[in-house]
Amino acid sequence: MRSSTTTRTRTRTRSRLRLAGALAAVLVAAGVATGPVAQADERRGKEPTLADLAQRHGRYFGSATDNPELTDEPYKALLGSEFDQITPGNSMKWYATEPRQGVFDFSKGDEIVELARANHQKVRGHTLVWHSQLPGWLTSREWTASELRAVLKKHIQTVVRHYRGKIYAWDVVNEAFNEDGTYRETIFYRTLGPGYIADALRWAHQADPRAKLYLNDYNVEAIGPKSDAYHRLAKELKAQGVPLHGFGLQAHLALQYGYPATLEDNLRRFARLGLDTALTEVDVRMPLPATEEKLAQQADWYREMTEACLAVRRCVGITLWDYTDRYSWIPAVFPGEGAALPWDEDLRPKPAYFALREALK
Template sequence: MSRTSRTRLRLVGALTGALLAVVAADPAAQAHCDDPPTLADLAQRHGRYFGSATDNPELTDTAYTKILGSEFDMITPGNGMKWYATEPQQGVFDWTAGDAIVDLARAHHQKVRAHTLVWHSQLPGWLTGKEWTADALRAVLKKHIQTEVRHYRGKVYSWDVVNEAFNEDGTYRETVFYKTLGPGYIADALRWAHQADPKAKLYLNDYNIEAVGPKSDAYYGLAKELKAQGVPLDGVGLQAHLALQYGYPTTLEDNLRRFARLGLDTALTEVDVRMLLPATEEKLAQQADWYRDMTEACLAVRRCVGITIWDHNVG
C-alpha cells in the first residue's frame, strides 16, 4: 500500500459534480448552496462521508492542512497506526504519530478511520525476525490489538482490523499470522477489537476487490461465514487503487450491493486512479470520469457509507 500516486485537487471538480448531481434534484438541498460546498458538505447531504488519508510528515505544510481540515470530514492515518509505528519493540507502545492525527481530526471536528491492526507488511523486526509458536503469536496478536484499540477507544469511528488477507485468486495470503494461526486469526482479531471498543465499526480491507471476481468472492464468502458465526464485522473496505491501463471495475455497484445484502456496510477506503506517464488531456479526462463513476456507485448503494481518497496535495 505504498502511496504510488496522490489524488490531485484538480479532480475535486469531477467528484463534486457527481455529488452535486443528486443535490441539484433536491430543492431542500439547493437552499443550502449559497456558499461553495466542500466535498464533506456534499457527501453529508447524501448521508455519506468524504475523507482523505494523511501522514505525519505532511502536517507541517499549512496549505496542505488547511485543505485537509476544511474539505473532508473523515481522515485516515496512512502509517501512524501501523504495527511498526505503534509497537516498535515488543510490549513497548508509541502513540505519538497516531495521536497527532487524532488530535488534528478533533480540532477540525472530523472522524478517524483507524488503519490498520493486522497486516503482513510494515511489521517491526522483532515480530518478523523469529519463529513463533501458535500460542505465543496468538498472545502477541491479542495484546497488540487490544492495547491499541483501547488506547483509541471512543476516539475513532472505525478500524481496518485485518488488511489484505487474500491473494488475487481468492486463497489466503501466506502471512505470518495465517501460517502460524490458520484462517481463524481473522475472526479472533475482530472479536478482540470488539471487546476493546464495542462502539467502533470493524472492517476487513483490501485492494482489487472492487469488481466481482475470485478475490472479492473470497471476501464475500468469508464475510457470510463470519456473520453466520456471530463474529463482530461491520463492513468491508474496498481500497479502490485503480489504474487506467487495467480498466474500470464495471461490476463495482453490484459488488457493493451484494455485501449490503449480507447486512454489511461498505466503503471506498484508499481511492486513487493512476496512469502511465506522460499525462495527456484524454487520460486526465478519463481519470476524472473514473472518480465520478466510483462516487456515483457509492451513492447508488445505501450501505456504501463513504469515500476516502488516498491523500491529496495542493499542486
C-alpha cells in the same frame, strides 16, 4: 464493448466537464459560487465542500494523511476544510505503534486524532493486522501458535483501547487474500491458520464495542475470485456471530487496467450480508505524462465510483489515499505512473475534483 451511443455520450460528458471545470476553477478562484447547491450555500458565505455535499447523501468524504505532511500549512488547511474524515496513512500500523515488543508509541497516531478532533472529523483506524510494515522483533523469529496468539491479542487490544471512543472504524485485517482467492501466506496465517481473522475481530470488539470493524483489501472492487473469497468469509463470520461490520474496498485503480464495471453490484452483495461498505484508499493512477484525455478518463472513473457508492445505501463513505499528487505514494511504488489524485502537486483541483462535485450534487 461500449456502444457508439455510449461513446458519444461519454465524449459529450467529458467535453462538458472540461468546460465546466475550467469555468468553475476560474469562478472559485475569483470567490464566486456556482450552481444551485453553491447558491444555497452562499448564504453561509462559502461554497460547499466535498464533505458538505457527501453529508447530504448521508456519507462522509475523507482523505488519508501522514504526519510529515502536517508541517505543510496550505495542505493542512485544505485537509481540514474539504474533508470530514481522516485515515492515518502510517502512524497506526504495527511498526509505528509497537516498535519493540510490549513497548507502545501512540504519539504519531495521537497527532492525527487530535487534528481530526480540532477539525470535527471522524477517524478510520488503519490497520491492526497486516503482513507488511511489521516491526523486526515480530518477523525475525519463529513463534509457536500460543505465543503469537498472545502477542496478536495484546497488540490489537492495547491499540484499540488506547483509541477507544476516538476511532469511528478500524481496518482490523488488511489484505488477507491472494488474487486467486486463496489465503495470503502471512506470519499470522502460517502460524495460526485462518481463524486469526475471527479472533482479531473479536478482540477488537472487546476493546471498543462501539467501533465499526472492517476487512480491507485492494483489487476487490469488481466481482471476481478475490472479492468472492471475502464474500464467502464475511458470510461465514456473520453466521458465526463474529463482530464484522464492514468491508473496505481500497480502490487503487489504474487507467491501463480498465474500470471495475461490477463495482455497484459488488457493493450490493456485501450490503445484502448486512455489512457496510466503504471505498477506503481511492486513487486512479495513469502512465505519465498526464494528458487532457487521460485526466478526462480519470475524472469519469472518479465520478462513476462515487455514483456507485451513492447508489448503494450501505456504502457509507469514500476516502482518497491522500488528496493531492504532492503526497501520493504512487510514483515511488509504480515508476513512470502517477497523477492519481483530484488535486495536483500545487494543490490545484483537476478535472477529477469537479467530477466528484458533479457526482455528489
